[in-house]
Amino acid sequence: xxxxxxxxxxxxxxxxxxxxxxxxxxxxxxxxxxxxxxxxxxxxxxxxxxxxxxxxxxxxxxxxxxxxxxxxxxxxxxxxxxxxxxxxxxxxxxxxxxxxxxxxxxxxxxxxxxxxxxxxxxxxxxxxxxxxxxxxxxxxxxxxxxxxxxxxxxxxxxxxxxxxxxxxxxxxxxxxxxxxxxxxxxxxxxxxxxxxxxxx
Amino acid sequence: xxxxxxxxxxxxxxxxxxxxxxxxxxxxxxxxxxxxxxxxxxxxxxxxxxxxxxxxxxxxxxxxxxxxxxxxxxxxxxxxxxxxxxxxxxxxxxxxxxxxxxxxxxxxxxxxxxxxxxxxxxxxxxxxxxxxxxxxxxxxxxxxxxxxxxxxxxxxxxxxxxxxxxxxxxxxxxxxxxxxxxxxxxxxxxxxxxxxxxxx
Numbered sequence: 001x002x003x004x005x006x007x008x009x010x011x012x013x014x015x016x017x018x019x020x021x022x023x024x025x026x027x028x029x030x031x032x033x034x035x036x037x038x039x040x041x042x043x044x045x046x047x048x049x050x051x052x053x054x055x056x057x058x059x060x061x062x063x064x065x066x067x068x069x070x071x072x073x074x075x076x077x078x079x080x081x082x083x084x085x086x087x088x089x090x091x092x093x094x095x096x097x098x099x100x101x102x103x104x105x106x107x108x109x110x111x112x113x114x115x116x117x118x119x120x121x122x123x124x125x126x127x128x129x130x131x132x133x134x135x136x137x138x139x140x141x142x143x144x145x146x147x148x149x150x151x152x153x154x155x156x157x158x159x160x161x162x163x164x165x166x167x168x169x170x171x172x173x174x175x176x177x178x179x180x181x182x183x184x185x186x187x188x189x190x191x192x193x194x195x196x197x198x199x200x
Numbered sequence: 201x202x203x204x205x206x207x208x209x210x211x212x213x214x215x216x217x218x219x220x221x222x223x224x225x226x227x228x229x230x231x232x233x234x235x236x237x238x239x240x241x242x243x244x245x246x247x248x249x250x251x252x253x254x255x256x257x258x259x260x261x262x263x264x265x266x267x268x269x270x271x272x273x274x275x276x277x278x279x280x281x282x283x284x285x286x287x288x289x290x291x292x293x294x295x296x297x298x299x300x301x302x303x304x305x306x307x308x309x310x311x312x313x314x315x316x317x318x319x320x321x322x323x324x325x326x327x328x329x330x331x332x333x334x335x336x337x338x339x340x341x342x343x344x345x346x347x348x349x350x351x352x353x354x355x356x357x358x359x360x361x362x363x364x365x366x367x368x369x370x371x372x373x374x375x376x377x378x379x380x381x382x383x384x385x386x387x388x389x390x391x392x393x394x395x396x397x398x399x400x
Binding site: 023024025026027028107110111113114115116117118119123126127130131134155158159161162164165166167168169170172173175176177178179183184186187188190191194 | 355
């Protein structure tokens with residue numbers, strides 16, 4: 001009788017292995033062979049689930065998006081009542097590498113960002129996510145303007161672009177330990193105070 | 201009679217080849233063999249000048265620092281008389297990928313930032329540069345405070361951390377074409393208006 005194989009679990013185990021390799025050694029370390037060794041399966045089994053390294057990488061990126069998306073969704077549900085400032089703060093802090101889980105996600109996301117600078121197809125996938133996030137921030141800043149918390153003469157879209165850039169820069173600099181994640185958080189709070197300062 | 205070899209030029213040509221590979225294909229493409237092919241020299245010649253790939257990468261990073269450092273030095277010399285706000289703006293804009301030269305430098309610097317997230321020795325080199333740059337910005341913000349341009353209750357160091365993060369984030373997002381370099385510049389100007397706004 002053939003062994004029962006839990007396919008979704010095995011796929012997930014392989015993507016886990018990709019994450020671990022990225023965190024420890026960067027994207028360069030992600031080869032089909034290394035992934036097989038890290039996941040404790042044969043090369044053929046990796047190839048059975050993933051046609052190429054690029055497919056594997058895309059799946060790993062999708063998982064970052066999904067996990068982050070779920071946590072951000074939860075944040076929004078919790079903080080929606082508390083107004084745009086708290087909501088934006090909660091969502092941005094959720095993305096800083098403040099614990100092991102977020103540090104791992106930041107590592108994976110950042111490795112992809114670097115690779116996207118030279119792989120147009122990957123840049124396209126990333127841009128879709130950034131655009132969506134920028135639009136969410138723009139909308140919340142506009143709500144802040146309607147509530148009188150954000151100065152009416154600010155360009156909401158440009159503020160959103162700046163906020164997103166600061167978030168990614170703070171994350172990158174925390175990953176190379178230029179500053180601590182806690183310091184990154186304080187810098188972000190300070191910027192939000194400027195933006196939503198009218199209410200204070 | 202043996203041919204005369206222009207050693208400094210050949211070393212520079214090899215580092216040029218590393219830059220071109222990084223811009224086109226990312227750090228993953230930088231192998232001693234690829235570099236030799238790109239520079240039009242033999243593998244042995246590359247090995248004659250550089251003991252390892254890591255040494256080659258370090259040299260390429262040093263060249264970014266040197267070229268950027270020289271231009272920033274020129275900026276400072278030109279803008280020092282015009283006060284901290286103009287000086288900070290001039291220096292930061294010099295680092296945005298607004299033309300081909302700066303785009304190439306940003307590509308190389310960003311590729312190293314990503315790699316430094318998993319290579320502690322590289323992170324150490326980068327941190328030294330970031331620390332120096334943050335201290336320069338902190339000092340200029342403090343000058344702004346003494347001149348009454350920056351609010352006295354701001355934490356200059358934290359503002360410098362935020363500014364540096366925003367610069368790198370805007371650069372990264374311009375490289376993946378989430379926004380244009382011109383839009384990155386506007387977002388940066390906006391942030392500087394907030395910081396040095398008291399003078400307006």
